[in-house]
Structures are given as C-alpha cells and as structure tokens.
Amino acid sequence: MHEMSLAVAVVEQVDGALRDEPPGTVETVRLQVGELAGVVPDALHFSFTLACEGTVLEGAALHIDTVPGRARCTPCGAEWATGMPPRLHCPDCRSTAAALVAGRELQIVSVHRADHGTVPAPTPASEEN
C-alpha cells in the first residue's frame, strides 16, 4: 500500500512549507487526486491520519477532490471522459494520437489553518467543499 508513503510525503511537504509561517493549527489539507493516478482515496485517508500523528498536522482533516480522467485527440480535437480502465482511442476518429487533459493529478492544493491566539471563526461550508 503505497498510500502510506504518499501520506508521509504530504505531511513532510506541508510541514516544510509552513515552517516560516506564523504558528497555527492545520485544520484541513486539500488534495487533488486524478482518477488515473493509481491512488485509492480511502487508503490515503486512513494513512494520512497515521502519518499526521506527532506532527504539526496532528488532528488535521484530509479533503480529496477527485479529478475525472479526460483525454483529447490531437488530430481531430475531440475530448472525452476516459473512464476507468481508461479508453485512450479517440471515439470520433479512432486515432491513437491522444493526450490526457486531466486524470493523473496527485497534487497538494492548499492548507486551511486556524491562527494561534485567535478564536477560529466558523468556517463557511463552501470552504470545506
């Protein structure tokens, strides 16, 4: 299960990125995970909780935005949802010269923090989703 290695990488990168920020509690880490990235979101959630223990991210929630796979045909420009397993032939012209537009993301998007010394304001629902 490589999700544990990925979760540790997320924690290390977030920790490193926040080192020079004012102290605060990390409430949410937001990731983009593509449908074709080869990652199981449930396993990543489970691993993330363990990887956060004893770090500045302890108690943080993980929010994963799943990105559907999409491909575009180079010759005819058609764009389609690849599905899983992906279909990478153009459904219109049958060309094999396609490129992915989306679906391989494995990206730390942002971190939501509550600053120390201030009372955290209620977070609008739109921030969490």
Add this chain to the structure above:
Amino acid sequence: MCRVVDLQQAVLAENDRRALTLRTELAARGTTAVNLLSSPGSGKTALLEAELTLARSRGVPVAALTADLATENDARRLGRSGAPVKQILTDGLCHLEAEMLRGHLDGWLPDGTRVLFVENVGNLVCPATYDLGETLRVALCSVTEGEDKPLKYPTAFGLAHLVLVTKSDLADAVGFDESAFRAHVQQINPGVETVLTSTRTGEGAGVLLEHALAAHGNAPAHRPVMARQAPPREHHHTHSHHDGAVHSHS
C-alpha cells in the same frame, strides 16, 4: 481567523526531483536504467537472468539491482550470469523509490555500465507511481495471469514503454488469448510494442536488451498517452508559496 495557504505542489515532487537527478547522472555516465514491473511470479527474474547472460556473451557491460521484501535469492540467481548484481531489501515496503536506488548505486555501479536493470518489487500497483530515473519502463505479464491484466492494472501497463508477455511456452496449455491481450494493452497504451517471450523456448530472447540499448542516450521511441499530461501549475521551491499566495478569510 482561518487562513488558506495555497501550495500547489506535486505529492511526488521530492521523488520526481531525485529521479531526475539520477537520470541526469546516469546519462552522464553513459548508463541507461530500465525499470521492470510485474506481479510476483510472472517471471521477471528468469527473463532478466537470460538477458544478463546474453549481454555478457555479447560483451555488453550490464548490471542489475533486484528488490524484494526479504531474502537475497534473486541476487544469487541473477549473479549466475556473471554480471554485477545487488539485492535491495525493502524491509516490507511494497515499492522502490528513487532515493532507495541512490544508496545502492554510489560506490557500486561499475564505470562503463551500458544498461542498469532494476527489478522492482513484484507488485503491479505501488511501483507504478514512482519514477526511478529510468529511461525505459517495462511491464511484464505471464500468459497464466489472464488477458485482462492490463485493464486491471492500467497505471502499470499504461505508463510502460514496452510490454513483455512471459512464459509463452505455456500459452496453449492455459488457453492464452494473445489477440485479446494485445487489444487490452492498446486500449490503455496505444502504440506500445508488445512482445512474447519464453526463457524455455528462447522466444523473444534479447528483446529487452535490444530495447534498452536502443533507448541509450535517447528518449524512448514510444511515449504513452497516460504520460502525456501537462503538469498542473506547480511551485518548484518549497517556500515559494510566500509570493503573495496567502489568503485570509475571517
């Protein structure tokens, strides 16, 4: 007050940086790295032993790293070829990462090595996510594993530069449907070459070595569709998020 810090960093950024460094260093030494992926028991080690032996007989300097959770059995088997071989024990980890290669290369890889084969941990899921600095990635599947294996493990087969079918001598006995297998490979990796091999009959002997030598110093001839995605916007320096990318919400 809740603050949102934009990071926009690839989760694998550190591994990818190390892989790029390795690829550059190996290229400067004239060495091409080949990453071999398959499920356990598909015949990676048998095929690799045959290819190492062939390379030695042709006078091509090759070397191999072989990874397993435990035992040095595979290094002993591969060592029979006479090529320099080193075992990587992952102590339970299910895949190799670029940094794990580094410690095994320094002070070991002989100068003048043309091809370094890296036999990954037998696993079609986790190793597929990690770039090891290889120039050629090869996915293997034995005829006993079923024609739909490429569809079940699309990341491993979809990112391969070459697909090898192993144990082709057993194809008839197990009713292997070669055309269905080829069609499934083409669905997820259009244009990739698929070659049948058998270390028993010698079918496809040398194909791995020849592809590795052809990739020497060049980009692979095949570029998988799954590898062709413009990377998302990324900050290359860990601290570059300070460039005004902090928003405050209250």
